[in-house]
Amino acid sequence: MQTSYFTPDSLSPDASWRLLRWCAEHGGSELSLRVFCEAGEPAPIADRFEDVFAPSLLGEARRRVLSRAPGETTRTVRLWRLVDDTETLLRAFMPQGLFTHAVDPRGWLEDPTVYRQGELMLGVVTHEQEGVLRATADELRELAALGFAFQPAGTSITF
Numbered sequence: 001m002q003t004s005y006f007t008p009d010s011l012s013p014d015a016s017w018r019l020l021r022w023c024a025e026h027g028g029s030e031l032s033l034r035v036f037c038e039a040g041e042p043a044p045i046a047d048r049f050e051d052v053f054a055p056s057l058l059g060e061a062r063r064r065v066l067s068r069a070p071g072e073t074t075r076t077v078r079l080w081r082l083v084d085d086t087e088t089l090l091r092a093f094m095p096q097g098l099f100t101h102a103v104d105p106r107g108w109l110e111d112p113t114v115y116r117q118g119e120l121m122l123g124v125v126t127h128e129q130e131g132v133l134r135a136t137a138d139e140l141r142e143l144a145a146l147g148f149a150f151q152p153a154g155t156s157i158t159f
Contacts, residue, residue, distance in 0.1 A: 005151045005154035006151065008097075020087055027121070032063060033080075037105070045104060045107030057078070059078070063113075066132060094109060099131070120159075130155065
């Protein structure tokens with residue numbers, strides 16, 4: 001596997017949805033997101049996300065994460081099955097694509113991550129506005145032919 005990096009400058013909102021679709025078509029089967037809300041506040045956005053994605057909930061498992069405490073590489077995350085309508089459903093919560101970072105006391109989502117066979121395939125650290133893709137050399141060539149541009153190194157996140 002090779003690791004490539006991207007930012008909103010190289011991956012528009014529409015392109016981020018295309019990349020999510022590509023991952024699903026190439027074995028990405030699990031989605032993890034961090035669902036937040038302010039303590040003591042009503043959280044209709046977070047609650048609505050939980051309701052909409054409840055049928056796809058797989059449960060919890062230990063996975064590699066990008067946004068983490070020093071020295072931490074894995075933690076237990078909630079996972080949802082990546083299904084045909086995941087992109088459509090996510091668009092309602094992340095209108096600016098996978099980089100959406102709209103902190104809202106009513107709830108918000110951060111750090112969408114796709115796993116393939118339990119391994120991190122695609123991940124975005126929303127507050128850093130940077131993402132990572134782990135793919136084979138052949139897959140990266142395929143993505144380049146589709147017009148995706150990635151960088152060989154990240155500035156905020158490392159893998």
